[in-house]
Every structure is written in structure tokens, then in C-alpha cells.
Amino acid sequence: MLDRDIRDILAGLFVSTVGIYFALVGSEYTFGTAGRMGPGYIPVVLGCILVVLGIFIMTPAFFRKGESIEVHWDSLIASLLSLVVFAFALNIMGVFFSTMIAVLIASVPKPMHLIKRFMIAAVIAVVTSVIFVIGLDMTISMFPEF
Numbered sequence: 001m002l003d004r005d006i007r008d009i010l011a012g013l014f015v016s017t018v019g020i021y022f023a024l025v026g027s028e029y030t031f032g033t034a035g036r037m038g039p040g041y042i043p044v045v046l047g048c049i050l051v052v053l054g055i056f057i058m059t060p061a062f063f064r065k066g067e068s069i070e071v072h073w074d075s076l077i078a079s080l081l082s083l084v085v086f087a088f089a090l091n092i093m094g095v096f097f098s099t100m101i102a103v104l105i106a107s108v109p110k111p112m113h114l115i116k117r118f119m120i121a122a123v124i125a126v127v128t129s130v131i132f133v134i135g136l137d138m139t140i141s142m143f144p145e146f
Contacts, residue, residue: 004061005061005067007061008057008060016050019046019047022050023047024047026042072109086102093143096128099121099128103125
């Protein structure tokens with residue numbers, strides 16, 4: 001046990017830092033008003049909201065005990081590898097199959113039946129394909145083109 005909840009302290013600092021970044025970058029653009037929003041309005045407002053949320057996350061953590069941080073390196077490596085494979089496979093295999101492969105790679109560290117892995121990968125691939133190819137009409141192929 002630690003004297004402070006370091007997880008929530010770090011999480012609050014991260015959220016607040018991201019909020020400060022977006023607020024500062026957004027302030028370089030025209031702000032506008034609530035009725036006529038400029039390009040900097042949303043980044044600044046959302047950045048300020050993130051700063052407040054980060055403070056709300058962080059403040060109670062100073063007054064409670066916490067657990068030490070345990071990093072699951074196998075899950076981290078599998079997630080990063082799945083992103084890299086997805087990026088390289090997208091143009092070759094299309095959204096559906098590259099998503100399936102990425103989900104299968106990301107699920108390797110956790111014990112699970114093979115059928116369940118394929119079902120989860122298929123559902124995520126279908127949802128991803130529907131959202132990006134059909135819903136957003138992105139110019140990427142759903143399946144490999146021969």
C-alpha cells in the first residue's frame with residue numbers, strides 16, 4: 001500500500017496536461033462566441049473542461065491510500081503490435097481483415113477460447129467496417145481488392 005493513490009494522481013495529471021495543451025493550442029485560433037464559434041472555441045472549452053476533470057480526479061487521491069502500479073507488459077506489447085500490424089495491413093487486406101487480425105493479436109495475452117476470440121474479432125471488424133466504410137464513407141476498401 002502506498003500513502004497516496006498514485007494511479008489517480010497520475011491519471012489526473014495526464015488529463016489536466018492534455019487539457020492545458022488543447023487549451024493553449026486552441027487559443028492560437030479565433031475564439032468567437034457561443035453563438036458564432038470560431039475554430040478555437042471547442043479546443044479551448046474542452047481543454048478547460050479536461051483541466052477541471054483532471055483536478056477532480058486528482059484531488060481525492062491525495063487523501064486516500066492506493067495500490068502500487070503494476071504494468072502488464074505482455075498486454076502493452078500486444079496492443080502496440082496490433083496497431084502496427086493494422087497500419088501495415090490496412091491497404092493490403094482492407095478494413096475487415098486487418099481489424100480482425102489486430103483484435104486477434106491484441107487478445108493473445110489473455111486466456112480465452114479460440115472461438116470466442118474469433119467471434120469478438122468478427123464483431124469488432126463488422127462494427128469498424130460499418131462505421132468507417134459505410135457510415136463515414138471513407139475511401140478505404142472493406143475487403144482486399146484483387
